[in-house]
Amino acid sequence: MFKWKKDKKKLESKAIEQTTANEVACSGKKMDEIGLLKNNQRSIVNRINEKIEDTAFAGENLIGIIHDISNNVEVQMESIENVVSEISNYTALAEEVFSSTENSKVIAEETMGIAKEGNMAVDNSIKAMSEIEISVQNAKEVVNDLSLKSAHINDMLAIIKDIANHTNLLSLNASIEAARAGEAGRGFAVVAQEVKKLAQRSSESAEQISNTINEINESIDETIDVMNKSMNKVLEGNEIANNMKGVFNNIIGAVGTTTSVAEEINIAVSKQTESLESIISSTEEMNKTSESVMAMVESASLNTQYTKTSLNILSDVSKDLQSISTKLLDNIEETEKNESVLKTYLSSKPLTYDPQLAFDAQSAQILYNVHGGLLLISSTGEITSGIAKSWYVEEDNLTWVFNLRKGAKFHNGREITSKDIKYSYERLLSPSLKSANGWFLEQVEGAVEYCGGKAKEVIGIKIIDTYRISIKLTKPYSGFLLNLGQYVCSILCKEDVEKGKLTGCGPYIIESKEEGKCILTAFKDYFGGIPYVDKIIVNYDGENSVNSFTNKECDFITIDNKHQIEELSNDKISDIQYKSIMATYYAGFNLRSNSIFVKDSEIKEAFNLAVNKKKIIDEVLGGLGEEAKGPMPPNMIDNGYLAGLGYNPRLSREILNKKGASIKNAKLKVLVRDESSETIFNKIAQFIIDDLKEVGIECIVEKVSPDKYLNPEIISRCDLFLSRWISDTGDMDNFLQPMFNPSNFTDFTGYNNPEVTEMMNKAKEIINPKKRIQMYKDIQKIIVRDTPWIFLYHPQYGYISREGVIGVRISPLGIVRYEDIIIEKMHSSISEILDHIKIYS
Known part of the structure; x- marks a missing residue:
């Protein structure tokens, strides 16, 4: 009994000690939490003041913009009135044109009648000319016959002359013989003398006839010459008449065309008049709309003034809140505030800490929290003041x-x-x-x-x-x-940069950089307000992130693969938040390679068909992704209009079999990162290699250190490499230009399509949102047709934080803003201590 009482007394004493320890621990925890709450209160009040001030600046800008809109609407209304006036004047002018074309049409019809009469007269003239030509031709033939007969007469006269000459000669011979005969030949001599006279007269008559015929022949020649000239004139007249007929035909054609054009002008003017009436109606509606817009602008102006007034009141309330909060905090017993520290993980080490040289996601996560610019990107991906x-x-x-x-x-x-x-x-x-x-x-x-x-x-x-x-x-x-x-x-800061130090102005300062982590310390003079958390320890060993979280060794993590989800699920952790990221994962072809696999577009299409993207999303990412139909993520531009290159190994084999000897014995050189096979990129690489093997393509793998993986000289050694691109701004131009403009370093594939480059440059200047989106849809179609990648997937990220840590959010750009994270209560080991204390009752 005594021993029992003694043991009981010891147990009671131990219980009292344990209770006291618990009370002290709880009291310490309470004091720590009060200090934390005081810090959060100060920070949040300061931030409210900062944001109200920023909103006030935005309100001032908005008021200025609305005033500008108001002025422009007034100018627009005046312009519309001027347009209506000008259109009315133009309508009157159109009616005059219509009247003039009607008169022109009547004159054209009269001209047509006269031209047709002239054409008929020319036809008659041509007929008469043709008849004259026939008559002259007949007369010429008659004269030619006469000329021939004259020639025959000349022949006959020649015979007569010849007979007369012979007769004269015979007469001379007869006179000689009569003289010889003496008296006996005297009578014969008389006869001979008479014959001689007759012969001489015959010869003289023949000569006269010959002269007359010669004169006739000369007249005939002159007649023929005149007839030839007449014939030529007739031919000329005929040609002129034919030409005149052509002219009249042209006149008729021209008048016909004039009539037709006049008719078309009439129709056009009539339609134009109708259109002008419609335009006048539309401009009147525009005028009414402008008046409505003016009324809305005035209402908006009034509301912005109310907003400004409300902001001014809110600013005063905020100052009062700050004053009261300060007094309240001053009345709370001051305790030494423990330094608030959070731990998290990145998937791998940043490639650089120089913000102007970085282009990888890990560097971006650190640099967004260390540096600031003229403007900032908020957690929603929108522009905010910086x-x-x-x-x-x-x-x-x-x-x-x-x-x-x-x-x-x-x-x-x-x-x-x-x-x-x-x-x-x-x-x-x-x-x-x-x-x-x-x-x-x-x-x-x-x-x-x-x-x-x-x-x-x-x-x-x-x-x-x-x-x-x-x-x-x-x-x-x-x-x-x-x-x-x-x-x-x-x-x-220029002077620090010149000393080799990259001094920024963001919410956190890089306190130290080690091989496996970096430590960020809150910048107390940050222009955006003091961060809530004093230190952020960022570990680079991403493979251990979930294990560290489940063992309560870190405070928040991001999740991007199936293995992480399964680990959390095994530990009964399910309150994971998810966010679609403006990003894409792809297997890029080295388009500078001479490999047949890269040069042939059909083969690249076959590779896309061979890779089971859904399997990668399910088995590597745990469903955290969407199959890619093109380079641009669907939360940036709807990809429903693209057919996509879905999984179809049968069709892939058919395409590759057609290539036959050209790809026989050829091997695809694939670049992989020299790191754990459990990393996302290496898992994806293995899936792709296995899928290509299924359709008959053998791969040669080359391993490269992750920090050198995307160097152009390294990529030049392969045919296929794996990469991703996360949007910097959420702007479509910003997303495409780095990967598809050959002037950019980050165009790792070497893609170079002048049409796409020109379209991207034009798209920058388009203000109309619908037209701009359509332009980028057209650009994406061309890129998909060119197949520079195996289009894999657009990712989702998960994120989770321990109890008592709020404000952890992932932006659409995949960035967590550390300055927004708040610790609501201390993360202590009190609960573990209490679990191990056994109180006997």
């Missing part, structure tokens, strides 16, 4: 003016001025830095010349004064402000 408290674009729609916050500081305590903005942007574009990210600012006037070493400064970036800077673009670009919000456009 070093610039306000901004506006001038009337030329090219020049942006930014007003800086006074008192915004670098991590070294120096105030940020407009000189730092100019220095940082020119460093990004500097030819000596050779940054792959210079294209973010290539649309700034003078950027290309400066980047090419042809200018000493970027002329489009001008310092107005200490707290104002202007940036002029070469063309309007809707994604420009989003670009300025990226970590690559971070503002750096």
Whole structure:
């Protein structure tokens, strides 16, 4: 009994000690939580004040914009009235034209009648000419016959002359013989003398006839000559008449055309008049609409004034809240606040800590939290104020003016001025830095010349004064402000950079960098308000993230694969939040390779058909993804219009079998990362290799260190490599340009289609959202047709935090903003202590 009483007394004493210890521990925990709550209260009140001030600046800008809209609507209404007046005048003119064309039509019809009569007269003239030609031809034939007969008469006269000559000769011979005969031949001599006379007269008559016939022949020749000339004239007249007929036909044709045109003009003018009436009706509706718009603008102006008033009141309330909160916190017993620390993981080590040289997701996660810019990207992926408290674009729609916050500081305590903005942007574009990210600012006037070493400064970036800077673009670009919000456009401290230190101005400072982790410390003078958490320890051993979380060794993690989900599920953890990311995973073809697998578009299509993307999503990611139909994620642009290259190994084999001898014995060189086979990229690589083997393609694997994997000289050694792209801004141009514009370092495949480059440059300038989206849809169609990738999937990320940690969110760009994370209560080992204390009753 005594022993029992003694043991009981010991147990009671032990229980009292344990209870006291519990009370002390709980009291300590309570004090720690009070200190934490005081810190959170101060931070959140400061942040409310900052955000109200930013909202007030935005309200002022909105009021200014609405006033500008109001002025422009008034100008528009005046312009519409002028248009209506001009259209009315034009309508009257159109009616006059209609009347004139009617008169023209009547005159044309009269001209047509006269031209037809003239054509008939020409036809009659041609007929008469033809008859004259026949008559002259007949007369010519008669004269020619006469000429022939004259020639016959000349022949007969020649005979007569010959007979007369012979008769004369015979008469002479007879006279000689009569003289010889004497008296006896005297009578014969008389006869001979008479015969001689007759012969002479015959000869003289024949000569006269011959002369007369010669004269007749000369007259005949002259007649024939005149007839020939007449014939020529008749022919000329006939030709002229025919030409005149052609002219009259042309006149008839022209008049016909004139009539037809006049008819068309009448119809057109009639339709135009109807259209003008419709336009007048539309402009009247526009006028009414403009009046409605003006009324809405006035209402918006009134509401923005109310908003401004409300913000002013809210600002006063916020100041009162801050004052009361300060007094309240001062009345709470001050305790030494323990340093708040959170631990998390990245999947791997960042490639660089220089914001202007980085382009990988791991670097982005750190740099977004360490550096700041003129503008920032919020957790929703939208633009918000940064070093610039306000901004506006001038009337030329090219020049942006930014007003800086006074008192915004670098991590070294120096105030940020407009000189730092100019220095940082020119460093990004500097030819000596050779940054792959210079294209973010290539649309700034003078950027290309400066980047090419042809200018000493970027002329489009001008310092107005200490707290104002202007940036002029070469063309309007809707994604420009989003670009300025990226970590690559971070503002750096020149004097520290020259000493080799990359001093930024973001919410956290890199306290230390080790091989497997980095430690971030809250920047107390951050212009956006003091972060809630003092330190963030970021481990790079992503494979151990889930194990660390389940063992309560870290506070929040992101999840991107099946193995992580299964590990959490095994530990009964299911409250995972999910977010679709503006990103894509792909297997890129090295388009500079001479391999038949890369040069042949049908083979590349067959490779797409051979890879089972759904299997990769299910078995590697645990369903955290969507099959890719093209490069752009569906939360950026709807891909429903694309057919896609789904899993179809049978069709893949058919295509490859057609290639026959051209691919026989050829092997595909695949580049993989020299790291654990359990990493996402290496798991995907193995799935692709196995799927290609199923359709008859053998692969040769080359392993490369992850930090050198995407170097162009490394990629040049392979035919296929694995990569991903996460959107920097959420802008479609920003998503496509890095991967498909050959002037960019990050175009790892070497894709070069001038049509696509030109279309992307044109799309930048399109303001109408629907037209811009359609342009990018057309661009994506061409890229899918060219098949530079095996299109794999668009990812989702999961994220989870321990109890008492809130504000962990993933933006559509895959970034967690550490400054938004709040610790609601201390994460202590009290519960574990209590679990091990046994109290006997």
